[in-house]
Amino acid sequence: MSGHKLLLSELRLWTSGRRSRWTVRLREGVTARGNASFPSCNPKVCVVGGGPAGFYTAQHLIKARQDVEVDIYERLPVPFGLVRFGVAPDHPEVKNVINTFTQTAKHSRCHFYGNVHVGKDVSVDELRQAYHAVVLSYGAEGNRNIAVPGEDLTGVYSAKDFVGWYNGLPSCEQLTPDLSGETAVVLGQGNVALDVARILLSPIDILKKTDITQPALEALAASRVRRVLIVGRRGPMQVACTIKELREMVNLPGTRPEMAAADFEGVTEALQDLPRPRKRLTELMMKTALETPGEKEQERRSKASRVWGFRFFRSPVEILADSEGGRTAGVRLAVTRLEGSGEGAQALLTGEVEDVSCGLIISSIGYKSLPIDPSVPFDTRKAIVPNTMGRVQQAAGLYCSGWLKTGPTGVIATTMNNSFDTARSLVEDLDSGTLDVSAAKPGSRSVSALLDKRGVKAVGFSDWEKIDCEEMKRGEAVGKPREKLLTVEEMLQVAQT
Amino acid sequence: MALVFALRQLAHVRLPEYSRRTAAASWGAWLTGQRSFKTGTQPLRSNSKVTVHFVNRDGEKITVKGSPGDSLLDVVINEDLDFDGFGACEGTLACSTCHLIFDEEVYQKLGPITDEEMDMLDLAYGLTDTSRLGCQICLTKALEGMVARVPESVADIRQSKDGSL
Numbered sequence: 001m002s003g004h005k006l007l008l009s010e011l012r013l014w015t016s017g018r019r020s021r022w023t024v025r026l027r028e029g030v031t032a033r034g035n036a037s038f039p040s041c042n043p044k045v046c047v048v049g050g051g052p053a054g055f056y057t058a059q060h061l062i063k064a065r066q067d068v069e070v071d072i073y074e075r076l077p078v079p080f081g082l083v084r085f086g087v088a089p090d091h092p093e094v095k096n097v098i099n100t101f102t103q104t105a106k107h108s109r110c111h112f113y114g115n116v117h118v119g120k121d122v123s124v125d126e127l128r129q130a131y132h133a134v135v136l137s138y139g140a141e142g143n144r145n146i147a148v149p150g151e152d153l154t155g156v157y158s159a160k161d162f163v164g165w166y167n168g169l170p171s172c173e174q175l176t177p178d179l180s181g182e183t184a185v186v187l188g189q190g191n192v193a194l195d196v197a198r199i200l201l202s203p204i205d206i207l208k209k210t211d212i213t214q215p216a217l218e219a220l221a222a223s224r225v226r227r228v229l230i231v232g233r234r235g236p237m238q239v240a241c242t243i244k245e246l247r248e249m250v251n252l253p254g255t256r257p258e259m260a261a262a263d264f265e266g267v268t269e270a271l272q273d274l275p276r277p278r279k280r281l282t283e284l285m286m287k288t289a290l291e292t293p294g295e296k297e298q299e300r301r302s303k304a305s306r307v308w309g310f311r312f313f314r315s316p317v318e319i320l321a322d323s324e325g326g327r328t329a330g331v332r333l334a335v336t337r338l339e340g341s342g343e344g345a346q347a348l349l350t351g352e353v354e355d356v357s358c359g360l361i362i363s364s365i366g367y368k369s370l371p372i373d374p375s376v377p378f379d380t381r382k383a384i385v386p387n388t389m390g391r392v393q394q395a396a397g398l399y400c401s402g403w404l405k406t407g408p409t410g411v412i413a414t415t416m417n418n419s420f421d422t423a424r425s426l427v428e429d430l431d432s433g434t435l436d437v438s439a440a441k442p443g444s445r446s447v448s449a450l451l452d453k454r455g456v457k458a459v460g461f462s463d464w465e466k467i468d469c470e471e472m473k474r475g476e477a478v479g480k481p482r483e484k485l486l487t488v489e490e491m492l493q494v495a496q497t
Numbered sequence: 498m499a500l501v502f503a504l505r506q507l508a509h510v511r512l513p514e515y516s517r518r519t520a521a522a523s524w525g526a527w528l529t530g531q532r533s534f535k536t537g538t539q540p541l542r543s544n545s546k547v548t549v550h551f552v553n554r555d556g557e558k559i560t561v562k563g564s565p566g567d568s569l570l571d572v573v574i575n576e577d578l579d580f581d582g583f584g585a586c587e588g589t590l591a592c593s594t595c596h597l598i599f600d601e602e603v604y605q606k607l608g609p610i611t612d613e614e615m616d617m618l619d620l621a622y623g624l625t626d627t628s629r630l631g632c633q634i635c636l637t638k639a640l641e642g643m644v645a646r647v648p649e650s651v652a653d654i655r656q657s658k659d660g661s662l
Contacts, residue, residue, distance in 0.1 A: 060581075093589030100585070243616045277619035411620065413592050416582050 050074030051081020053402020150319030155328030181359015390422030
C-alpha cells in the first residue's frame with residue numbers, strides 16, 4: 001500500500017507540467033525587471049550560504065513581503081549545501097526539497113551567486129554596506145574532534161569528510177579511505193553514524209543506482225569491510241538516531257544485527273514511561289537485539305555476509321596503531337556506566353578498557369560551525385552565532401538561520417522552521433521600521449563590481465542548470481540519477497560553456 | 498494582513514485551472530496566486546468529489562473538494578492551500594511536514610497505518626493519538642465532510658546529536 005503510494009507520488013513529480021510553470025515565471029521575471037529600473041528603495045537582503053537554511057530563509061522573505069529582493073551567495077559553484085553533500089545518496093526522496101529551492105532561486109526577486117567565498121572574496125562588512133540586511137546561514141562545516149591519541153593515523157576519518165567523499169564534496173575528493181580491513185568502527189550513534197554504517201554495508205547493486213560518486217562506488221565495490229560497530233558512550237535509551245534510520249539498518253539486505261543482550265538490562269522496565277518516539281525506537285532496537293526471529297528472518301540472517309551492531313557503554317580513549325606505527329589497527333574503548341537515566345544520563349568511566357581490532361574508524365560525534373569574520377559575534381563554546389530569534393546580538397541588520405543559529409541538530413524540516421522564524425524576525429523588523437530601509441542600497445551591483453575587480457566570476461542559477469544538465473546526462477549514461485562533477489574547476493568549466 | 502488574506506482568498510477562487518503540483522504547497526499557492534494570467538472557471542461542485550474541511554494554523558476553516566483516490570497532500574497542492582512548508586518531501590514518507598490531526602471518529606475511518614508512517618509521525622511536532630500524514634490518506638466517499646486540522650507548527654522534532662538530515 002505505501003509502496004504503491006510512493007510510486008505514484010514519484011511518477012507525479014515528473015508529470016507535473018513544471019515546465020509551464022517556469023514559463024509563466026520567466027515572463028513574470030521580465031516584467032519585474034522592467035519595474036526594477038524605476039528608482040526605488042526596495043529592501044535588499046543577502047543570504048550567506050546556499051543550503052537549506054539559506055533557501056528556506058529566502059523563500060519566506062520573498063513570500064512575506066512583496067518588495068524584498070534577496071541575493072544568495074554560496075561558496076561553491078553549486079547550490080543546495082547539505083541536501084547535495086550531506087543527505088545520503090540512497091535517500092533521494094529527501095532531496096525533493098530541491099524542487100522548492102529551485103522555484104525560489106528562479107523567482108524574479110531572488111538571485112543566486114555561486115562561487116563567491118564570503119569572508120575571502122567579499123567581506124561581511126562589504127555585504128552589510130551593500131544590503132539593508134545580511135542573513136548568515138552558512139551552516140556547520142567543521143566537526144567536533146574525538147581528541148584522543150592516534151586520531152591522525154591513516155584509517156581514521158571524520159564522518160563529515162567520509163560523507164563528503166561519497167557525496168562528491170570537492171574538498172573531500174582526495175580522501176580515498178582505506179577500506180581493506182574487515183571491521184569498521186563508527187564512533188557516535190546519530191543518524192549520520194547510521195548513514196555511514198549503511199553506506200559501508202549496502203549491496204553495491206543498491207548504491208549503483210544512486211547519485212553516489214563513481215570513485216566512492218568503485219572503492220565500496222572493492223571494500224573488504226564486513227562488520228560495522230556503532231559505538232556510543234551511553235546506553236540504548238540514549239541513542240541519537242531516529243527510528244527511520246534504525247529500521248533501514250534492520251532491513252538492510254545482506255546484513256544481520258549483532259548486539260549484546262546484556263546492554264538491554266532494565267530497559268523493558270523503563271519502556272512504559274517513555275514518550276512515544278523514544279519508546280518505539282527502543283522497542284525496535286530490543287526486538288532486533290533480543291527476540292528470536294521468525295523463520296523467514298532467520299533464513300535471511302543466516303545468508304547474510306555482513307554484520308552491524310551497536311556497542312553501548314563504550315568511550316574511545318586511544319586509536320591503536322599497527323606494528324609499523326602508521327596505520328589504524330584498533331581502538332581502545334573505556335567501559336562506562338550510566339549515572340541518572342533518560343536523555344540526561346551521564347556516562348562515567350568504570351576504569352575497565354576493551355580493545356577492538358579494526359582497520360577503519362569514522363568519528364561521527366557532530367558537526368561544528370566556524371566563525372566567518374572577526375566582526376561577527378561568535379560563541380566559541382556553543383559554536384553558534386549568539387542570536388535572539390535569529391537576530392544577531394549587538395549587530396543591527398545582521399541575522400542568522402540554520403545550524404549556525406541553533407547548532408548542528410535536527411532534520412531538514414527543523415532547519416525549515418528555524419529559517420522561517422529568522423525570516424519572520426527580519427520581516428517584523430522591516431514592518432516596524434527597526435530595520436531602516438529609507439536609504440537605497442546598491443545590493444548586488446556594488447558586490448558584483450567588487451568581485452569583478454577581484455577577478456571572481458560568480459556562477460548564476462542558469463549556470464548551475466548547465467552543471468545540473470551535464471550531471472544528469474552523465475548519470476543517465478551509467479544508470480544513475482546523476483553523476484556529480486567532483487572538482488570546482490570542472491564545475492566552472494561546464495558553467496562557463 | 499487583511500490584504501494578504503484577501504489576496505489568498507482571491508487566489509483560491511481563481512486558481513483551480515492553474516493548480517500545478519509543487520513541492521511546497523504554500524509556496525505554490527502564493528506563486529501561482531501572483532502569477533496567473535487567466536481566471537479559472539472550473540466548476541467547484543461535482544458529485545463524485547469529496548468535501549474536505551481543513552482548519553489552518555490560525556483556526557480558519559477552508560473547505561475544498563478532492564477526487565476519490567487523491568491523498569490529502571494532493572488536495573492541499575491542487576487547491577494551492579497556503580500551509581507554510583507543508584509536504585516538503587513531496588509525499589515520499591521522508592519528512593513529517595504534512596502532519597494532520599483528525600477527530601477520533603474520522604481517524605478510525607482512515608485505514609491502516611504502516612510502520613514507516615508511524616516512524617515519520619514520531620518526528621512530528623504536536624503529535625496526537627489521532628495524527629496521520631496527509632500524504633498517506635487517500636480520499637474515499639466515506640470521508641465526505643471530514644475535518645483535517647493542521648497542527649500549529651510543522652516543526653519536525655527529530656534531534657540527532659550528530660545532526661543528520
